Amino acid sequence: MRYGDFTPFDIVLLLQGLGVSLALFVSTTLIGLFIGTVWAVIRFYRVPVLMQLVTFVAELLKNSPVLVQLFLVFFGLPAFLKINVTPTEAAVITLSGNSAAFIYVIAVSAIESVGRDQIEAARVFGLTRWQILRRVIAPQATAFAIGPLTGLLVNQLQVTSLISVIGVMDLTKVGNILNLRTLKPFLVWTAVGLLYYLTAKLVTYAGARFEKRLRAHTAWKGL
Amino acid sequence: MISITGLRKSFGAATVLNGIDLEIRQGEVVSVLGSSGSGKSTLIRCINGLEKIDAGKITVDGFDVSKPRELSEARKRSGTVFQLFNLYPHMTAVQNVALAPIEVLKLPRMQAEAEARELLHSVGLTERADAYPSQLSGGQRQRVGICRALAMKPSYLLLDEVTSALDPEMTSEVLSILAALAKTGTTMVFVTHEIEFARSISSRIAFLDKGQLIADLPTEEFFSATGMALPRVAQFLSKMRKD
Amino acid sequence: MKFDLSILAKHIPFLLEGAWLTLQACTLAVLGSLVLGLAIGAMRTSASPLLNRLAAVYIDIFRNIPFIVQLFFFYFGLPEIGIYIDAFTTGVVALSIAGGAFTSDVIRSGILAIDPGVIEAAQVSGLRKITIFRKIILPIALRASVRPLGSVFINLILTSSILSTITLNELTGSAKIVASNTFRPFEVYFVLLVAYAALTYSVSILIGMLHRYLNRHQEEGAV
Ligand SMILES: Nc1ncnc2c1ncn2[C@@H]1O[C@H](COP(=O)(O)OP(=O)(O)OP(=O)(O)O)[C@@H](O)[C@H]1O
Numbered sequence: 001m002r003y004g005d006f007t008p009f010d011i012v013l014l015l016q017g018l019g020v021s022l023a024l025f026v027s028t029t030l031i032g033l034f035i036g037t038v039w040a041v042i043r044f045y046r047v048p049v050l051m052q053l054v055t056f057v058a059e060l061l062k063n064s065p066v067l068v069q070l071f072l073v074f075f076g077l078p079a080f081l082k083i084n085v086t087p088t089e090a091a092v093i094t095l096s097g098n099s100a101a102f103i104y105v106i107a108v109s110a111i112e113s114v115g116r117d118q119i120e121a122a123r124v125f126g127l128t129r130w131q132i133l134r135r136v137i138a139p140q141a142t143a144f145a146i147g148p149l150t151g152l153l154v155n156q157l158q159v160t161s162l163i164s165v166i167g168v169m170d171l172t173k174v175g176n177i178l179n180l181r182t183l184k185p186f187l188v189w190t191a192v193g194l195l196y197y198l199t200a201k202l203v204t205y206a207g208a209r210f211e212k213r214l215r216a217h218t219a220w221k222g223l
Numbered sequence: 224m225i226s227i228t229g230l231r232k233s234f235g236a237a238t239v240l241n242g243i244d245l246e247i248r249q250g251e252v253v254s255v256l257g258s259s260g261s262g263k264s265t266l267i268r269c270i271n272g273l274e275k276i277d278a279g280k281i282t283v284d285g286f287d288v289s290k291p292r293e294l295s296e297a298r299k300r301s302g303t304v305f306q307l308f309n310l311y312p313h314m315t316a317v318q319n320v321a322l323a324p325i326e327v328l329k330l331p332r333m334q335a336e337a338e339a340r341e342l343l344h345s346v347g348l349t350e351r352a353d354a355y356p357s358q359l360s361g362g363q364r365q366r367v368g369i370c371r372a373l374a375m376k377p378s379y380l381l382l383d384e385v386t387s388a389l390d391p392e393m394t395s396e397v398l399s400i401l402a403a404l405a406k407t408g409t410t411m412v413f414v415t416h417e418i419e420f421a422r423s424i425s426s427r428i429a430f431l432d433k434g435q436l437i438a439d440l441p442t443e444e445f446f447s448a449t450g451m452a453l454p455r456v457a458q459f460l461s462k463m464r465k466d
Numbered sequence: 467m468k469f470d471l472s473i474l475a476k477h478i479p480f481l482l483e484g485a486w487l488t489l490q491a492c493t494l495a496v497l498g499s500l501v502l503g504l505a506i507g508a509m510r511t512s513a514s515p516l517l518n519r520l521a522a523v524y525i526d527i528f529r530n531i532p533f534i535v536q537l538f539f540f541y542f543g544l545p546e547i548g549i550y551i552d553a554f555t556t557g558v559v560a561l562s563i564a565g566g567a568f569t570s571d572v573i574r575s576g577i578l579a580i581d582p583g584v585i586e587a588a589q590v591s592g593l594r595k596i597t598i599f600r601k602i603i604l605p606i607a608l609r610a611s612v613r614p615l616g617s618v619f620i621n622l623i624l625t626s627s628i629l630s631t632i633t634l635n636e637l638t639g640s641a642k643i644v645a646s647n648t649f650r651p652f653e654v655y656f657v658l659l660v661a662y663a664a665l666t667y668s669v670s671i672l673i674g675m676l677h678r679y680l681n682r683h684q685e686e687g688a689v
């Protein structure tokens with residue numbers, strides 16, 4: 001076996017890379033989901049100053065390249081604040097923030113999709129704003145948001161590939177390493193692409209299943 | 224001559240036209256009557272080739288509409304006016320009318336647009352010739368629709384409930400144009416629910432019932448004892464008069 | 467450390483050169499994805515099942531694989547099969563292909579939204595298929611698609627920052643150089659982030675104006 005050829009271990013390497021991509025994808029999605037929802041609630045309560053700030057930050061994050069955000073966190077923050085930021089930390093911070101911005105937008109429109117009249121009606125019954133949010137808005141808004149969220153997740157999965165640029169050992173980085181070692185770019189990038197593709201399909205499928213279950217559930221409750 | 228023989232058409236399991244034989248000669252105005260769902264629109268859509276027919280034959284001046292090669296010749300000879308106008312929303316009235324003459328008849332743009340303006344003038348739209356469909360009233364839109372069909376100088380005009388989307392005032396606006404066309408000898412196949420108007424302009428009435436042509440009579444015979452002798456026709460006419 | 471932008475002043479001409487390259491790449495890629503998107507979108511709505519299927523596969527592949535993987539596939543792969551093109555051309559080609567997938571989706575929904583009666587009117591007046599496509603379908607679909615196309619193009623601008631990973635010194639690439647020369651990564655990437663946001667924001671304003679201009683006759687009254 002010549003140095004430079006593929007070895008069976010490369011499959012393990014690819015799967016490890018996929019594991020890192022998935023771990024970051026899942027964790028930053030959950031963090032983003034939390035932050036984005038909190039931002040949307042801030043907006044729902046019309047908290048002065050904070051609300052404008054949140055909107056501004058979200059717009060900035062949505063309208064700038066993730067790669068630049070990543071560089072700002074990974075190269076910029078350590079230089080500016082004299083702190084240590086590892087590639088993984090930078091990846092988690094950036095991807096979470098980016099997901100939060102998009103989830104915020106989806107959450108806001110989901111909340112708005114619940115008619116004003118329903119909220120008025122709930123208020124007449126004497127529910128507090130928090131109760132209205134929990135009992136009236138949240139269930140409906142979730143059902144509304146699943147579709148756009150699935151689309152976002154497929155996109156965010158692809159965005160994780162950028163963290164390879166700052167040295168995180170994700171699937172794309174493994175592709176880079178194999179590419180350099182074997183000099184078989186077509187094979188390597190096709191394999192990497194295929195793994196991403198299959199994962200994306202899985203996310204889409206799961207989203208569709210979840211949406212169907214949710215709709216079936218709400219329909220049943222409505223009877 | 225438009226000649227229809229043994230025409231059958233079904234959508235899935237539902238037979239909509241079940242053996243139609245009909246001839247329309249030059250200079251005739253044939254009104255097609257029948258209750259809702261009897262297949263009138265489908266008949267028109269078969270003649271201009273928008274629906275594929277299942278059996279039988281339709282020819283326009285000898286050109287078979289089910290043969291792709293001959294369909295374009297057949298379509299050149301007939302013009303269609305639609306219930307919902309179907310104007311090209313991104314073109315002005317003049318552009319709507321001049322498009323087919325330019326693209327199909329290969330007329331120079333200047334000539335085609337001049338002729339289009341003349342047509343629009345003849346239906347009282349001189350001022351509105353450069354307006355877009357969204358800037359026109361329903362009646363004005365339908366007049367543009369009629370001009371667009373006439374611009375190809377068709378031998379036959381196919382009209383499917385061209386006034387049913389219009390209020391009474393606009394309806395009379397459009398009907399008076401059609402009456403004038405009928406007088407000048409334009410051949411028309413006219414699907415309508417306006418019984419009295421059909422009676423005043425047509426030379427013949429074709430009556431469809433559940434996909435079958437149960438009457439094909441000269442207008443006065445249709446509205447006389449001969450027509451009334453057919454129970455479905457009598458029923459239809461009395462119901463229409465009541466409405 | 468202080469936040470000090472003045473040190474960037476003397477690097478502005480260099481950054482502007484990068485911005486100019488970004489602009490060129492994006493303009494070419496917008497044109498490329500428009501052409502590809504029209505072709506694929508037309509195939510996707512055509513009556514031929516084969517063309518339809520092919521277009522669907524194209525869209526599916528390029529929408530579900532991260533752009534950076536596609537880019538590496540072309541950048542490292544093409545020389546392998548004897549095609550030597552520079553980083554700029556590779557970048558524009560890759561952006562156009564990926565952008566084409568998103569564009570075609572927009573074009574497709576634009577075409578499907580056209581009132582079928584309008585197309586039938588064109589058919590019965592004897593226009594040839596190709597004429598109907600050029601004179602009726604395309605102008606109507608494009609007018610309706612200005613806004614969604616705008617979002618696709620804005621994404622293209624943001625994505626173009628990834629071209630810096632294949633040694634192209636467009637805006638992000640030149641910022642990287644300035645950051646390492648000045649040891650001021652925070653300031654550099656912060657300015658870069660704001661610059662991209664400002665750029666995409668102005669593009670979105672232009673798109674809004676274009677939309678209003680092209681649809682000026684459609685606004686009053688529907689049907
Ligand atoms: N594309 C289609 N697919 C399935 N069924 C159709 C289609 N077009 C028409 N039909 C059916 O064919 C029958 C005849 O329809 P058609 O439109 O020809 O009737 P019509 O006589 O024009 O009625 P109306 O007076 O209401 O316009 C109806 O039952 C209709 O539901």
Ligand SMILES: [Mg+2]
Pocket residue numbers: 263264265383384
């Ligand atoms: Mg009808």
